[in-house]
Structure formats: structure tokens, C-alpha cells
Amino acid sequence: MLDAPVTVLPGIGDKRAQTIKTLGLETVRDVLFSYPRDYKDFQKVIPPEQVQVDVPQLTSGQLANLTERPISRGRRLIQGQLGQQLRLTWFVYHKGRGASYLYRKLERAGRLWVYGVPKPGLFGPEMSSPEVFLRAPKYPLQPVYPLVAGVSNEQRIRWAEAALKQLHFLPECLPEEIKGSRPGRGEAIKEIHFPSNWSSYARARERLVFEEFFLFLLGLQRGKRHEQGIAHDPDGELVQRYFNSLPFALTEGQRKAIQQVAADMEAVRPMRRLIQGDVGSGKTVVAEYGAVKAAASRGQAAMMVPTEVLARQMVQRLKTSLEPLGLSVELLIGNMKGRDQERVRSALESGECDVVVGTHALITEKVNFRNLTLAIVDEQHRFGVRQRSALLGKGNADLLVMSATPIPRSLALTMYADLDTTEIRDLPAGRQPVDTRLVDPARREDVYRYVVSRVQKGEQAYVVFPLVEESEHVDLKAATQEMVDLQRGPLSEVRVGLIHGQMGKEKDEVFASFAGGEIDVLLATTVIEVGMDVPNATVMVIENAERFGLAQLHQLRGRVGRGNKPGICFLLAYNLSQNSRERLEVVRRSNDGFFIAEEDLRLRGPGDLLGVRQWGQPFFRLADLREDGEILQQAAKEVQRLLARDPALQSYPSLAGELERLAW
């Protein structure tokens, strides 16, 4: 019943069902779990004589002195009075001859209820365009739902009412001892839609937030720690040769990370470690170390990266550093000749290949390893938990996850609940911060003239366009048009390449030309964000910077100034609200990715910070990581206790079922 389509609800036909997909409403269950974003407080009906100014209130009385007059073409002013002194005004559009619809409705009304914010007027308080009810409102706290064009709040209330009739099909998911004195699941959902009062609302919310955290953490941590992994050998001659081959001294952070990875890999207990380090902090060295160690222990290592461009780049780096040690390094991506793929796959199966770098192609069924003992996932937030475990499942492997998106601690606890964390907080010596400037669009021409002047000195540049999602065609078209305009206009004197996520193989070619210096300026959507390394690129222009997340901007600008010349980054912002100015200022002033992440969380909330919707989306409908830290800690504690008792959730079938449904 809960999984029935929304069309079983009153007033939803096929067409409307399409419309409300954008609200995330496809099944009855979705309606239940799509909570109000706010409430109108109708608990008290204030007599008109006692209303307070500047606060929203419900008042009621007999309407007197009702008038309607035209004030301009099609526009009319309706006025009336409630009680002794409260004046009411409405503006309506009405082109016809007779009285407007609202006037006729008011005229016929006996007692009236109105909800609005009174303002001080000449003759006492006035309410402008209050909401009108002909009967006392039904709910003491009326839900206010997110809407789309063509859907009214009243409709959403009716759908919620109808969906709540199916509530008895929804099982309690929290074990009794954990639920404790909290309201039951059904009760809480009913109260979150239609609260009886604020205190029962608070109890319901607490329960549901707890549930969100609890299921999220449980899903991540279940089965985390009872497997037997393999123990890699202590560092020997091969690892020593690797260290000796490095052209630089390790930073303190790299040394510590390597120590931890060493201890993890040598232990029987499987390694599940996240290395968090700012762009350019040198995480690749840690991964290389792990790969060498795996090979030295007769194992294999696989590194999964999010894009083919990155895979190609990374395999080049690993070949350079690992092949001289006698390791065999291969690439495996979908966009490769079938014959080549087959050759690599059989080398993996025979154990001939020690290290493989690839994309999702690594986790297809056809890929088998002789002895995969280390799985490395780079830039992990692009991958789902499932993809991670698919790679792990190719062997009895240790896991090393590397992320360049620094995460605030409260978020780290949720996102990486299943991982031990190492932070690399220092950068290799001599790195210069990227000079970041917030530029008024009026000076756009100057910016591009500057780009051209740097190109004439033999340097290269990126111009980045926002694209919320690579699949958004409209956006893509707009972005490509802008790129073409640039190519024809301000950048006509230089060699320009264009690259976006929806290009196939071509993309790699364009990028290779850029890396090879045959292209001066690379116009790109955010595909260049992760991991890309072209030392000769020194200038970056970010168009519509206000549309990016801060962590993302920080990552992007990390692409320039990687060589010995200092980098410069222009943030062009066209729609600057106070808040977005404040946000961009954070990136301009600070070069500390962790600080930027904390600020981004504070200013925008967690959803955007991650730059992906996947994270937390199905889980955190109510929970707010900025405010619900305490509930999060409680949930974490309960999850730990429960898993210590029953790691496979054998005595908790409905809990296990709930996790299954959430696709953990």
C-alpha cells in the first residue's frame, strides 16, 4: 500500500503525478515522508482588539465596512474592518464588471477568520492581504509544504491526510529498548504533518531526526569490523626503494598518514581508512606507498577514480613512479579498445599486473583479480558506498579512501562513519596560496584581457562554468553558448579548447591537448574539478562563482599554481546577495580547506557542501547537522551498542528490512 503510486490519492491523476515528481513524490510513502517546511500557528484565536503588530496571528470576528474600488486598470482594493479597530486590506486583480470573487466571498461570509501580520496604521493596526478562512481552521498548527506551480498547500494537506490513513502499514523500525520513551514512528509522522502543539511537535521531530541518524549510521557501520582481512608484510626492500626514488622529502602529514596505513595494512583486521587532505597536500604518495606494499606482499592494488580523464592522468603518474621499481601498472576504462580491456583483465586475473587504475569499469562483473589486497578510491565523495564495496568485493582487500574535500567534524562523523580518518593538514614546502579575487562583472573584459596577456607569456588558463548537473540539458546549452561566445570574442586571439561532462572520448583528447600545451585556454564545466594536474596552468576564471559551493571553489582553484609560478583565480559573480558575498569572501580570504568547509556548512548547510545530492539525501529530511549534533551523538552511541550486541541484526528483522529499503 505504501509503495502504491501517488495516483491512488484523491485529486492526483497522471498529469499531476508527473508535476509532483519534482517534489520527490512518487509513492504514498513519499507523501508520508515529505514533511512540512513550516507551520502556521492557529492555536490561539486573538480577538481583533488584542492583536499585536509585527507577528503573524490568527484573529476572528464579524467583518464590517466592506468596500471594493478600482485603483488602476484591473486592480482593485478591498477594505474591511474586524472588531473595533483592525483594518483589513486586499489587492486583487479583476477585469470583469461586477464585484471580484474575493469581495463576493467576503460579502457572504458571516464570521471570518484571518491570518496575517498586523502593521501599525494611522487608525490602529492594519493587516494587508491576510489569508481568509470562512470556517475555523482545522489544525492548530497548519502545515506549510514545499510547492511547485500548479499545486496548492491545500492540496498537499489533503494528500497528507489521505496518506496518513495508510500509516498502519508502516512498521516501527526502532527496537523498543532504543526507542525508549520516544513517540512511535507512526505517531511521530502524524505529528510532524499535523502537530497538536509545539511540544508534541518537538518530540516528534526529535524522534524522526534520531531515526534518520540512527538508520544512516547503522547502514554504514553494519558489518564493519568482524571480517578477517589479510595481513600485509612489514616494509621491506621494495618499499625502501620506493621511498628512495621520491624526488622530495615527505611532509609531516604524509609521514603520519603512511605510518597509519602501514599499521592498518599489516594488521589482520581489514583497513578502512580515509585520508583527508587539501588539494595538493600530496595524497597520491600515500596511495603509491600502499600499492607498493601490496605488491611486495604478493597482492594487487586497484585505484578507482571518478572520470576517465583522471584515470589516464593517474595511470601516467603511477607508471612513472612505480614501473622503475619493476611493478606493472595498467589502465582499465570503458572507453578503451575491447582487445586492450581484455588484455588488462587477463593480466589482472593471472596476477601479472600489480596495479590497475580505472573508473567504474573496474567494478563490472567481468573483472577478476588474482589477489586484490588493496582497494584505493580517489575523491571518494563521487562514489556511492555500494561502488566502494563492489570494488572491495573483488578480493579480500584493505580499503584506502582519499578525499580532497575537507569535511567539518560533525559531517565527517556521518559521511565517513565506517572509516577511520587521517587528516593531512600541511602542504609541501614552498607552495604559494592562489591569489583569489572577487571581480565585478563590469570588469569581465579586463579579466579576459589579463588571461590573454598571461597566455602570451606562455602560460595556460582555465575558464570554469557552473553546471548544476551534467545531465541538465538547458544548463549545458547555456554554458556551451557562453563558451562559444568567449571563443569568438575576448579569447579569439588564443587557442581555446572546450570540455564538458557529456562529451565522450573527445573530452580526453581535448584535455590531453591542454596538458600537452597545444591549447592555451580550457573552457570547462566542473569536470576539471577533481585531481587534474597541469603545472603550466596559472590562471583560472570562474564564471558565476556564486553558484558553486565553497569547498568546490577551493578545489577548483587548486588546479592553478601547481608548478613554480604563482596562481591567480578570478571569481566572477553576477547575482551577489549578502549571503553569497559573505561566502565568496571566505574563499577569497582563506586558503585552509578545512576552515572553508566549516564556514560553508555554517552558511549553507550540509547538502550543498558536498556538491552531490546523493549524500544524506534519503536520510536527512529533517535532521540538520548544524543543530542536531547532540541527537547525532546519541544515535552514534546507540548504533555502537546495538552492533556490539548483534552485528548482523539477526534479532532485528524490521530494522534490517528498513536498511534494505534504504538501499544500504
Ligand code: ADP
Ligand atoms: P593531492 O592528490 O593531495 O591533491 P598530489 O598527490 O597530486 O596531491 O600532489 C600534488 C603535487 O605535489 C604533485 O605534483 C606531487 O608530486 C607534489 N608533492 C607531493 N608530496 C610532496 C612533497 N612532500 N614535497 C614536494 N612536492 C610534493
Ligand code: MG
Ligand atoms: Mg589527488
